[in-house]
Amino acid sequence: MLPELGLLALILAFALAGAQAALPLWGAQQDRPRLVALARPLAGAQSLFVTLSFAALVQAFVRNDFSVAYVAAHANSLLPLPYRVAGTWAGHEGSLLLWVEILGLWTLAVALLSRALPEATVARVLGVMGIISTGFLGFILFTSNPFARSLPAPADGLDLNPLLQDPGMVAHPPLLYMGYVGFAVAFAFAIAELIEATPGRERPPFSWTRWARPWTLAAWSFLTAGILLGSFWAYYELGWGGWWFWDAVENASFMPWLVGTALIHSLAVTGTRGSFRNWTVLLAILAFSLSLLGTFLVRSGVLSSVHAFASDPRRGLWILVFLSAVVGGSLTLYGWRAAAVGLGSRFALVSRESALLVNNVLLAAAAGTVLLGTLYPLVLDALDLGRISVGPPYFETVIVPLMLPLMLLLGVGPWLRWKQSPPQEAWRQLRWLALGAVTVATLAAVALQLSVGVALGLGASAWVISATLAHLWRQLSPPGSRGLRRLPGSQWGMVLAHLGLGVFAIGVTLVKGLETAHDLSLRPGDTARAGAYSVTFTDAQQRRGPNYIAAQARLELTREGQASPLVLRPEKRLYTVRQVPMTEAAIDRGLLRDVYVSLGEVTPDRRWIVRVQVKPFVGWIWAGAVLIALGGAAAAADRRHRRKAPEPQADSRTAGALPRPLQPA
Amino acid sequence: MSLKPRHRRALWIAGALALLALATVLVVSAMRKNLVFFFSPSQVLAGQAPQGRSFRVGGLVEAGSLERLPDGMTVRFTVSDTVQRVPVVYRGALPDLFREGKGVVAQGRLDAGGGPKVFVADQVLAKHDENYMPPEAARAVAAAGPQRPDEGSPHAP
Numbered sequence A: 001m002l003p004e005l006g007l008l009a010l011i012l013a014f015a016l017a018g019a020q021a022a023l024p025l026w027g028a029q030q031d032r033p034r035l036v037a038l039a040r041p042l043a044g045a046q047s048l049f050v051t052l053s054f055a056a057l058v059q060a061f062v063r064n065d066f067s068v069a070y071v072a073a074h075a076n077s078l079l080p081l082p083y084r085v086a087g088t089w090a091g092h093e094g095s096l097l098l099w100v101e102i103l104g105l106w107t108l109a110v111a112l113l114s115r116a117l118p119e120a121t122v123a124r125v126l127g128v129m130g131i132i133s134t135g136f137l138g139f140i141l142f143t144s145n146p147f148a149r150s151l152p153a154p155a156d157g158l159d160l161n162p163l164l165q166d167p168g169m170v171a172h173p174p175l176l177y178m179g180y181v182g183f184a185v186a187f188a189f190a191i192a193e194l195i196e197a198t199p200g201r202e203r204p205p206f207s208w209t210r211w212a213r214p215w216t217l218a219a220w221s222f223l224t225a226g227i228l229l230g231s232f233w234a235y236y237e238l239g240w241g242g243w244w245f246w247d248a249v250e251n252a253s254f255m256p257w258l259v260g261t262a263l264i265h266s267l268a269v270t271g272t273r274g275s276f277r278n279w280t281v282l283l284a285i286l287a288f289s290l291s292l293l294g295t296f297l298v299r300s301g302v303l304s305s306v307h308a309f310a311s312d313p314r315r316g317l318w319i320l321v322f323l324s325a326v327v328g329g330s331l332t333l334y335g336w337r338a339a340a341v342g343l344g345s346r347f348a349l350v351s352r353e354s355a356l357l358v359n360n361v362l363l364a365a366a367a368g369t370v371l372l373g374t375l376y377p378l379v380l381d382a383l384d385l386g387r388i389s390v391g392p393p394y395f396e397t398v399i400v401p402l403m404l405p406l407m408l409l410l411g412v413g414p415w416l417r418w419k420q421s422p423p424q425e426a427w428r429q430l431r432w433l434a435l436g437a438v439t440v441a442t443l444a445a446v447a448l449q450l451s452v453g454v455a456l457g458l459g460a461s462a463w464v465i466s467a468t469l470a471h472l473w474r475q476l477s478p479p480g481s482r483g484l485r486r487l488p489g490s491q492w493g494m495v496l497a498h499l500g501l502g503v504f505a506i507g508v509t510l511v512k513g514l515e516t517a518h519d520l521s522l523r524p525g526d527t528a529r530a531g532a533y534s535v536t537f538t539d540a541q542q543r544r545g546p547n548y549i550a551a552q553a554r555l556e557l558t559r560e561g562q563a564s565p566l567v568l569r570p571e572k573r574l575y576t577v578r579q580v581p582m583t584e585a586a587i588d589r590g591l592l593r594d595v596y597v598s599l600g601e602v603t604p605d606r607r608w609i610v611r612v613q614v615k616p617f618v619g620w621i622w623a624g625a626v627l628i629a630l631g632g633a634a635a636a637a638d639r640r641h642r643r644k645a646p647e648p649q650a651d652s653r654t655a656g657a658l659p660r661p662l663q664p665a
Numbered sequence B: 001m002s003l004k005p006r007h008r009r010a011l012w013i014a015g016a017l018a019l020l021a022l023a024t025v026l027v028v029s030a031m032r033k034n035l036v037f038f039f040s041p042s043q044v045l046a047g048q049a050p051q052g053r054s055f056r057v058g059g060l061v062e063a064g065s066l067e068r069l070p071d072g073m074t075v076r077f078t079v080s081d082t083v084q085r086v087p088v089v090y091r092g093a094l095p096d097l098f099r100e101g102k103g104v105v106a107q108g109r110l111d112a113g114g115g116p117k118v119f120v121a122d123q124v125l126a127k128h129d130e131n132y133m134p135p136e137a138a139r140a141v142a143a144a145g146p147q148r149p150d151e152g153s154p155h156a157p
Helices: A002-030 A039-062 A069-074 A081-087 A092-112 A119-143 A167-196 A208-237 A248-273 A277-299 A313-341 A352-382 A392-415 A423-448 A452-476 A489-514 A618-636 B005-034 B041-045 B135-144
Strands: A388-390 A516-522 A527-530 A533-544 A548-559 A566-568 A571-575 A580-584 A586-588 A593-602 A608-616 B035-039 B055-061 B074-080 B085-091 B103-110 B119-126
Touching: A002 A039, A002 A092, A002 A119, A039 A069, A039 A081, A039 A092, A039 A119, A069 A092, A081 A167, A092 A119, A092 A167, A092 A208, A092 A277, A119 A167, A119 A313, A167 A208, A167 A248, A167 A277, A167 A313, A208 A248, A208 A277, A208 A618, A248 A277, A248 A352, A277 A313, A277 A352, A352 A388, A352 A392, A352 B005, A392 A423, A392 A452, A392 A489, A392 B005, A423 A452, A452 A489, A489 A608, A489 A618, A516 A527, A516 A533, A533 A608, A548 A593, A548 A608, A566 A586, A566 A593, A571 A593, A580 A593, A593 A618, B005 B035, B035 B041, B041 B055, B041 B085, B055 B085, B085 B103
Parallel strands: B035 B055, B085 B119
Antiparallel strands: A388 B035, A516 A608, A527 A533, A533 A548, A548 A566, A548 A571, A571 A580, A586 A593, A593 A608, B055 B074, B055 B103, B074 B085, B103 B119
């Protein structure tokens, strides 16, 4: 009964979303306050019914209702409860339901927290979000019903793919979707701006960008956390110690992240200085378009990977049509109305605006090259021009030369003044830091015999970290001190995120440059050398888990000059329901290195293949990413975003303009 | 900096063009160097695969062909598209879902020495779950002819 109620709630949500898409937008165009006032109630109701439907599916998983085909395909009565809940988004249908559920939550949040905005703007923003909800709810209802029954019900379910039976599965998809879908808010604001902008009259700089900024920062922060968690999960779960594979599915989340990063910087410029106006609108459109493209790539089945579920051409077609309608429609609107939004205030060649413009160009170029590498094989294949693959070497070759100048610029940017900045001033402030970074890199390279690439990476990281800390120090020290507690959230956010990038870059550089891997073939009792370690395979034993059986090896790793050995217990598991083998690596984590041991297959004469890897500073990759995500959260929480009226601006050209909420309608 | 607006704009445009050119050169050269083409065993035997350049070969792991050499590290197996077969050598642990009779894709290069062709793999990819077959492998088998075996391909009618 409950699954049918869930379906009913989904149908009602679809109808409500249709109304939410049509009525407020129409009302705002026709200036009908009663239709405009419908925006919030409709958005709230739509969100409520989607949530009810989502809860019904979770409930079916919790109660092991295997008469629901989707539940039977992704759960099993032996599966522990947290994984049964996570099973809700382990397949195509449920993950789409999670998508609209999260869109519903963002919609509700916008409806509740937009009291300071003009009613017509709220109506347009919620209307645009309603269009997106309608598209996705229709997609679920017409092609991917998660509540379909299969009667008679099977006695037990097919179990969750063992790769997905991990705490990472509980948190990674919801966080990632919070990010992806959150860009819909910035998108909706941008579309509303395109509709509302009046040619010839540039609006005050604190209009839509001010409102959209905390939403975008929050979404970006979630996206960062989601990607970070996925990478961390892949590192230990896939069993072979990689943390980023340039897999098309990873790229699908990385492209919106790159454009989103450009967007939060460009929003800051438009919000405080009024420059980059129509560029910011375009970035908001692109960030969400890439999120949609990511959903299309992952969910349509054009890619084959862990993330690709059973493919059905109707589904791919629906997403493709929806994607073209949203992207094509919004870009057409942009082409038609961008001039009305205007370019915004001018700035000098050396200024903070210029630095941020170059930042935007580099990030957009990075997103473009990733897009090219991701789509090129698909396009060739679709046109029947041959099967190719574009691997990590391509992406590394193009991304590194784009990221290095970005890091150099990142150190300088915050020191530059808005509008116009005397170049000598920044040089005087930063020359010692620059010299310091170069010295650190050179000394490290000579002392540790590093390659040029590693030295460059370390130098750039040292530069980013020292320039960021020095800038923080200058802000906190007199004269003009603002004091620790007076420093606004967005400043803290910037400092945290920039430090995070430095830490992340140290991790990436050292892992890439100095990691080692040794494959050994060992029988119980054997000892062999793996780099600095002597590895003893003491024994292998059978172990029983809730829904798997495992062979667990015991390995002692002794480093030269160390008395007590490191004991690691990697496993080879067999998940019994699906009869799927899995490698469960054993990792000794450390601040300066991880020792990562995994088991390969066993031969009839009881020899095991053991892979021993040492990964220097690998933890810094995720520590850096955590700092970046926290930075986004701190900036999103900046109290100034929640003020009703904008702050008085020193810039004389905007001082005369009324803030939008006070303008006559 | 006291540049005229016209000059400033020219500088911006020149800078942007230079960046764009640099990016294009980078991307094109990186693409050219790092593209990996896919060939079926039939194509490899027909001599269509490049010598001395990395490529991918895919198909089914022939039943009974898997053998591990005495060093315990090196494996040999045969990849077949049901018409032609290519022997593959690989050093290291095979992926969890590698099985005889199932789909596989190997990346590496042809042995430069004379004699029968041997594919020296530096990477072996198997499917992610038991229902999934690497699309390249499925296609290689489908392209090789209608005498497709029942096992292996989940797309078989």
